[in-house]
Amino acid sequence: MPIQILMPALSPTMEEGTLAKWLVKEGDEVRSGDLIAEIETDKATMELEAIEEGTVGKLLVAEGTEGVPVNDPIAVILEEGEDASAADNLSAPTPEPKSDAKKSAAGDAKPALEKPAAKPEKSTPASKPARAGERVFASPLAKRIAQDKGIDLSSITGSGPRGRIVKADVEGAPKAAPRGKGKPQAPLGSIDARAFYEEGSYNEIPLNSMRKTIARRLTQSKQEIPHYYLTIDCVLDELLKVRKHLNEEGAEQGIKLSVNDFIVRASALALKKVPAANVSFTDDALLQHHHSDVGIAVALEGGLITPIIRRAEEKGLAEISAEAKSLAARARDKKLSPAEFEGGSFSVSNLGMFGIKNFTAVINPPQAAIMAVGAGEPRPIIVNGEVKAATVMTVTLSCDHRAIDGALGAQLLAAFKSYIEYPPSMLL
Amino acid sequence: MAEKSYDVVVIGSGPGGYVAAIRAAQLGLKAAVVERSEIGGICLNWGCIPTKALLRSAEIYHNMQRAEEFGLKVDGISFDGTKIVERSRAVAGQLSKGVQFLLKKNKVDVIVGNGSLVGKGKVNVETDGKVSEVFAKNIILATGARARVLPGLEPDGETIWSYREAMVPKSIPKSVLVIGSGAIGIEFASFYKTFGAEVTVVEMLDRVLPVEDEEISAFAAKAFKKQGMALLTGAKVTDLKKTKSGVTATIDVGGKTQTVKAEKVISAVGITGNIEDIGLEAAGVKTDRGHVTVNEWCETCVPGVYAIGDLVGPPWLAHKASHEGVMVAERIAGEKTVHPTDASNIPGCTYCHPQVASVGMTEARAKEQGHDVKVGRFPFIGNGKAIALGEPEGLIKTVFDAETGELLGAHMVGAEVTELIQGYTIARQLETTEADLMATVFPHPTLSEMMHESVLDAFGRALHI
Numbered sequence: 001m002p003i004q005i006l007m008p009a010l011s012p013t014m015e016e017g018t019l020a021k022w023l024v025k026e027g028d029e030v031r032s033g034d035l036i037a038e039i040e041t042d043k044a045t046m047e048l049e050a051i052e053e054g055t056v057g058k059l060l061v062a063e064g065t066e067g068v069p070v071n072d073p074i075a076v077i078l079e080e081g082e083d084a085s086a087a088d089n090l091s092a093p094t095p096e097p098k099s100d101a102k103k104s105a106a107g108d109a110k111p112a113l114e115k116p117a118a119k120p121e122k123s124t125p126a127s128k129p130a131r132a133g134e135r136v137f138a139s140p141l142a143k144r145i146a147q148d149k150g151i152d153l154s155s156i157t158g159s160g161p162r163g164r165i166v167k168a169d170v171e172g173a174p175k176a177a178p179r180g181k182g183k184p185q186a187p188l189g190s191i192d193a194r195a196f197y198e199e200g201s202y203n204e205i206p207l208n209s210m211r212k213t214i215a216r217r218l219t220q221s222k223q224e225i226p227h228y229y230l231t232i233d234c235v236l237d238e239l240l241k242v243r244k245h246l247n248e249e250g251a252e253q254g255i256k257l258s259v260n261d262f263i264v265r266a267s268a269l270a271l272k273k274v275p276a277a278n279v280s281f282t283d284d285a286l287l288q289h290h291h292s293d294v295g296i297a298v299a300l301e302g303g304l305i306t307p308i309i310r311r312a313e314e315k316g317l318a319e320i321s322a323e324a325k326s327l328a329a330r331a332r333d334k335k336l337s338p339a340e341f342e343g344g345s346f347s348v349s350n351l352g353m354f355g356i357k358n359f360t361a362v363i364n365p366p367q368a369a370i371m372a373v374g375a376g377e378p379r380p381i382i383v384n385g386e387v388k389a390a391t392v393m394t395v396t397l398s399c400d401h402r403a404i405d406g407a408l409g410a411q412l413l414a415a416f417k418s419y420i421e422y423p424p425s426m427l428l
Numbered sequence: 429m430a431e432k433s434y435d436v437v438v439i440g441s442g443p444g445g446y447v448a449a450i451r452a453a454q455l456g457l458k459a460a461v462v463e464r465s466e467i468g469g470i471c472l473n474w475g476c477i478p479t480k481a482l483l484r485s486a487e488i489y490h491n492m493q494r495a496e497e498f499g500l501k502v503d504g505i506s507f508d509g510t511k512i513v514e515r516s517r518a519v520a521g522q523l524s525k526g527v528q529f530l531l532k533k534n535k536v537d538v539i540v541g542n543g544s545l546v547g548k549g550k551v552n553v554e555t556d557g558k559v560s561e562v563f564a565k566n567i568i569l570a571t572g573a574r575a576r577v578l579p580g581l582e583p584d585g586e587t588i589w590s591y592r593e594a595m596v597p598k599s600i601p602k603s604v605l606v607i608g609s610g611a612i613g614i615e616f617a618s619f620y621k622t623f624g625a626e627v628t629v630v631e632m633l634d635r636v637l638p639v640e641d642e643e644i645s646a647f648a649a650k651a652f653k654k655q656g657m658a659l660l661t662g663a664k665v666t667d668l669k670k671t672k673s674g675v676t677a678t679i680d681v682g683g684k685t686q687t688v689k690a691e692k693v694i695s696a697v698g699i700t701g702n703i704e705d706i707g708l709e710a711a712g713v714k715t716d717r718g719h720v721t722v723n724e725w726c727e728t729c730v731p732g733v734y735a736i737g738d739l740v741g742p743p744w745l746a747h748k749a750s751h752e753g754v755m756v757a758e759r760i761a762g763e764k765t766v767h768p769t770d771a772s773n774i775p776g777c778t779y780c781h782p783q784v785a786s787v788g789m790t791e792a793r794a795k796e797q798g799h800d801v802k803v804g805r806f807p808f809i810g811n812g813k814a815i816a817l818g819e820p821e822g823l824i825k826t827v828f829d830a831e832t833g834e835l836l837g838a839h840m841v842g843a844e845v846t847e848l849i850q851g852y853t854i855a856r857q858l859e860t861t862e863a864d865l866m867a868t869v870f871p872h873p874t875l876s877e878m879m880h881e882s883v884l885d886a887f888g889r890a891l892h893i
Contacts, residue, residue, distance in 0.1 A: 139859030141834050148832070161765055167834070167859055 002082055003052050004073040007061075010039060010046045011338035013217075017041050018066045018209055019074060028056045030077065037074070040209060044305070044341070045334045054079045066209065136285070138165035145170045154285040155402060210303035218362045225281075226401040229360050232413050234420045236376045236391040242423045250318065259393075260296070260350050261321040263373055265426055266419035268292035268312035270412050271346055277412040278345050280366045281403040295347035295364060296324055298331045305331045306364055308344040317426075352376060358394040368400035369409070371416070393420075432537070434458045436760060437551050437564035439543035439706060442469020443476075444737030444749030445570030446527050446536075451754045453534040455761035460562065461536060462543030462553050468524040470572055471746040474592055477523055479615055481516035482595065483779050486622035490781065497818060507623060509600050516595065545569075545707030548732060552707070566732050566760045569713075569720060570753065571702040573738035580668055581607065581695045587670055588693045591616070597692075601625055605677055605690035607665055609636035611778040613696035614652075618780035621657050628658040628688050630679055635661055637778065641790040641839035643805075647823050648841050651782050660686070668693065701739045724768035726756050734760075748774050775853045777846040782822055785849035788837030788856055791827050800830040802862075804886025806878045808842045810893045813873040819843035824882040826852070833861035838882075844875055851879055862887055 007017055018040040024030060030050040037048040057078040061068055068074060136153045138146070142165045146153045151170050158165035207215070236259070243257050250257075271278040271292040280287040292313040295306035307327035309320055330336050345368070349361040352375035361372040376393040395416070399409040419426050435457035438445040445461055446468065452459040466473040485507070495502045531538055539562065541555035551562045575590040577583070583590040594616050600623045606613045609631035621627045629636060629652075635645045636652065636659055649659055660681050667678035674691035700718040713728045713735070714721040720735040722728055728735050734756045737749025751769050758766045775787040794801050808814040808822035822842015829836055838852035855865055862883055870880040884890045 140861045140864050141832060141859035144861055144863075145832055159767075161767070 002057055003054065003077040003079065005036070005048075005050075005075040005077060007068045007070050007072045007074050008039065008048060009070045010041050010044075011342050013213075013342070014041050014070060014338075016067045016069050016209075019061045019063060019068055020045055022059055022063050023047075024056050024059075026056050026059055030054060030056060040334075041338075044336045044338070046337070050077070052077055052079075054082075057082070136165065137163065138170075139167065141167050142170045152283055154282070157405075208302060210300075210305075214303055217365065221363050221365050225363050225365065227360075227363060227398050228401050228406065228409070229396050229398055230406070230409050230413050231358065231394060231396040232417055234393050234395060234417050235381065236393050236420070239420060239423050240376070240391060246317070253318075255318050255321065257317050257321050258324075259352070259376060260348065260373070261317050261324060262420065262423060262426075263348055263350065263371075263395075264294050264296060264309060264312055264320050264324065265315070265317055266416050267346060267348055267371060268294050268309075268315075269419050269426055270415035272313040273415045274408065274412045277369065277399075277404050277408050279368050279403045280345065281368055281400055282366075286403055289345040292346065293344040295341070295344040295367065296327070297347060297349035297361075298328045300332055300334075305336065305341055306344070306347050307331050307336055307341045346370070348373060352393065358396055360396050361398050363398050363400055368403040369412070370398050372396045372398065432460070432539075432560075433563035434460045434537070435564070436460075436566045436568060436757065437462060437543070437562055438568040438570055438753075439545075439551065440469060440570035440572055440702075440737075440739075441467045441527070441531075441538070442570060442572045442737065442749060443471045443746035444572070444739075444753045445469065445568065446531060446753075447750040448568050448570060448736065448753030448757045449536040450530060450534045451757035452760060453536050455757060455763065457757070457761055459534075459536045460539055460564075461531065462539045462541060462551065462562070464540070464542045466524055467531070467538065468520075468527045470574075471749075472523050472527065473520045474595060476746050478516040478520040478595055479591075479619075480779060481519040482512060482619050483615060483781075485512045485515065486619050487781065490622050494818065509597060509623070513596050542705065544705060545711040545713065545733065547711060548730065566734065568753070568756055569706060569728070569733065569735040569739055570737050570749065571706055571739050572749075573699040573701045573744060575695065576698040576700045578607075578695065578697050581665070581693070581697070583695060587675055587691075588668075588695060590695055594692075594694045601674075601691040603674070603690040604628070604692050604694060605630065605675065605688055606694045606696060608696035608698065609638070609659070609661075610696060610698065611637075611776070613694065614648075614778055614780045616694050616696065617652070617657060621652075621655055622781065626656075626658075626690075628660065628690065630663045630665055630677075630688075631659070631661045632664055633661065637784060639776070640778075640784055640786055641825060641827075641837070642792060643825060644784060644786065644823065644839045644841045648780070648782065648784055651821060651841075652780075655781075658688075660688075699738060699744055701741070703739065725759060726752050743771070743774055743776060745774060745776060770857075773853060773856050775849045777849065779846060782819075782842050783845045784841050785845040786837065786839040787849055787853045788835065789827060790837055790839065791825070794827050794829070794836045799836060801836065802828040802830045802886045804828070804882040804884065804890070806881040806885055806890065806893060808875075808878065810881070811873075811875060811878045813875050813877070814843065816873065817843060817875075822878075824848075824878045826879075826882045826886050828862055828883075828886050833863060835860065835862070835865065835883075838879075842875075848876055848879060851876060 019037060020040040021038040024036045030036060031053050032051055034050045035047045036050050039046050039048050054077040057076040059075050061074040137158060138153050145167060153165055156165050156169050159169050160166040239262055247256055275288060278289045278292060291311040293308050293310045294312045295308045297304055297306050309323050312320060327340060347364050347367055347370040349370060350373040351359060352373055355375050358374045359372045361370040363370050372395065374394040376391045378389055379392040380387050381390045381392060397409055397413050436452040436459040438449045438461045441461045441463040449459045449461045471477065489507055492502050492505050539553050541553040543551050543553050545567060546552045549563055549565060551564055551567060553560050553562055581588060583593065585593055591612055600620065603626040604620045606617045606627060606629045609629050613629060614637060617627045617629050636649050637645045652659060660679060663679050663681040665677050666680050669676045674689065675693050677688045679686045679688055701720065703715050703718060703720060708715060711730050711733060713730050713733055719741040720728060720739050722735050722740045726734045726736050736752035736756055738744045755766055755769060772788050775785060778784040791801060791803055804826040806824045809820045814820055819842065825839045826835060827837040828834065835852065835855050840848060865883040870877045881890050881892055
């Protein structure tokens with residue numbers, strides 16, 4: 001029986017991919033572990049490995065085909081003794097990969113790749129066993145009213161003893177968004193902009209999958225996440241002094257710390273200090289993360305990506321610096337694995353190097369906050385009633401109000417500021 | 429007296445005031461109470477406690493009269509009214525000392541005298557004509573209330589009594605006219621009836637115990653009538669003439685005039701807050717119809733001045749005052765998990781015979797509020813323990829919201845229901861639904877099993893009826 005190779009789900013959010021390049025041709029023998037194709041996902045280019053042994057019987061999808069749905073067959077491997085005609089009996093690939101090809105793939109043949117099957121993003125938390133310990137405290141009456149009205153208890157802040165959700169909290173609470181319907185596909189643009197411009201007055205640059213992903217995810221973020229913004233100024237003089245000193249001392253070992261490395265560490269420590277802000281929002285629970293996984297927005301040609309420094313609260317400045325450099329370099333080469341950019345609990349987006357004074361960033365779901373960092377620049381400040389010159393950086397925190405309320409966001413930002421303004425506190 | 433300053437000064441040492449002071453002291457605040465009379469206030473000295481002592485004597489006397497039912501023989505049953513009153517006073521005295529000890533233990537200063545507000549943060553205490561100043565960051569007014577006096581019904585200490593005289597009778601009168609059938613009126617009616625007085629109760633509204641659920645009210649009225657009490661509802665005393673042997677009252681009962689002669693009259697027509705002479709005007713504290721105006725946190729319109737208990741209005745209950753006292757003390761101390769008192773979770777108890785207790789909404793009130801209700805009832809006659817106790821008269825009624833299963837109210841009449849109501853109060857406070865109450869195991873044999881059965885009955889699942 002020939003084995004179908006299906007379009008793999010290389011990340012939890014991947015829905016379709018581009019078959020960038022075939023690394024084998026029909027008739028080639030493959031062994032488990034051999035690279036057979038390059039798949040371009042919304043965020044990176046991944047290599048696809050063979051799991052079964054055999055001969056490549058047929059390549060079902062042409063090189064360069066975009067929008068191949070996850071789990072669609074892309075190739076057929078023949079086992080020993082089978083000939084190419086066996087492959088012909090298999091259902092022909094859908095000529096238009098973008099049409100609803102999932103139906104033909106669903107059910108027939110087990111996935112050839114034993115990579116974790118993609119799950120709709122939203123359905124995962126409901127079945128996660130990790131939720132077992134995360135009990136929502138609510139009175140029986142509040143639970144029943146919530147159930148009857150379809151209210152999501154985890155989205156409600158309790159006003160009863162020790163934050164218990166009581167009747168008064170669920171009365172008048174908004175209904176939960178319908179679940180299990182899959183994520184709404186945000187239209188990329190409701191009105192075709194071409195209508196406004198004379199043909200020939202512009203070049204059309206097709207959207208690559210990264211651009212599409214950015215468009216979809218950020219539109220979704222802005223539509224679904226109630227953003228609010230907190231801005232604070234941080235005096236950098238102390239930090240710059242420390243940085244200069246450390247870089248001089250560490251020059252021999254090749255240590256070159258950036259202001260951003262300090263920002264990542266300060267963010268990680270602030271999240272540790274204010275754990276209630278280190279969260280992700282789901283329909284039925286807040287996920288309070290055990291570690292500060294801080295994403296760094298990296299601009300790429302044609303897009304951006306946010307690789308993550310895991311457990312950043314446990315890492316020193318030198319380690320953060322080295323890891324950030326390596327992640328950024330591999331991001332530019334599109335060589336990141338999904339594990340390196342999926343998830344995270346917080347992001348830092350720094351446009352200081354472009355002289356931007358202050359801006360607001362769009363939250364990168366499933367995270368609940370992102371910090372937009374402006375340039376450190378000389379500004380007059382008032383100390384004890386006297387005007388002084390200082391290097392000041394303005395940062396703006398965007399928070400998901402479903403998960404982080406204003407005062408909590410402010411606490412996080414205050415903690416960040418205290419670390420940044422007095423770097424020795426990061427040693428504690 | 430030298431000047432003193434405190435974090436909290438409480439004016440009045442009743443169940444609101446002394447509890448507020450103790451809680452404040454527990455939270456590390458320097459606290460004092462100003463008391464013009466007895467420590468413990470009316471509740472402890474002239475209210476809840478001494479009347480319970482009197483009613484206990486009545487209960488035992490009543491049971492002695494029933495001795496034969498239980499196979500007991502008692503000859504020459506009689507009572508000594510003086511001793512009954514003495515015991516009641518001794519009980520009050522013991523508890524007042526207890527409160528004094530508690531205040532001392534918690535390092536709460538007791539300042540004897542009439543306290544009054546003098547602007548912000550200052551209280552004047554007048555003792556035997558001398559005035560001393562006490563400074564306080566926070567002042568809690570807890571001066572309580574007193575019997576409301578209707579024109580023509582002014583207590584004279586001889587023929588016309590307020591609760592105060594009614595509590596210390598020199599002897600049991602042959603006949604008593606009780607005006608007002610709230611908790612105070614009905615408890616005295618019950619007490620004097622048990623000791624053989626002819627009792628007539630006059631109630632302006634159409635039923636006795638008018639705040640209770642109608643069904644419970646009717647059940648109690650039936651029991652009172654069976655005991656021989658005369659209940660005149662929808663009635664009003666239009667004239668009261670003092671005679672040599674007591675009074676002759678002209679009473680309008682639903683348009684018909686009736687004359688009742690009685691040796692004593694007990695006026696129990698409600699209470700009014702003690703708002704006078706405590707410096708409210710000087711400090712700018714607002715009042716409304718005899719009570720200090722406060723918000724849900726018992727804050728008056730003057731920052732740093734709080735008012736609690738009977739002084740701020742109904743329900744006039746000691747436990748409400750205590751609860752508010754704790755809440756205010758905790759707010760002052762900056763405790764984070766403080767909640768305003770939810771009036772619908774304050775139980776009420778009346779210690780007449782049979783006892784009456786309730787929490788939450790009556791059936792009628794629930795319907796008025798637009799609830800689709802499910803009502804459960806269970807009679808004492810269906811309960812083993814009630815039969816064994818020889819107390820087969822009573823009813824436990826529960827009112828649920830049909831849609832949500834919320835226990836909207838519980839209403840009881842019968843033996844020991846004042847001790848049972850707390851179960852439903854906890855249920856309400858925790859917002860349990862019928863499912864939790866049904867799933868609860870009630871011990872057998874107890875009166876509390878009826879609480880379970882009443883819930884089951886509301887959903888057509890009662891087992892023993």
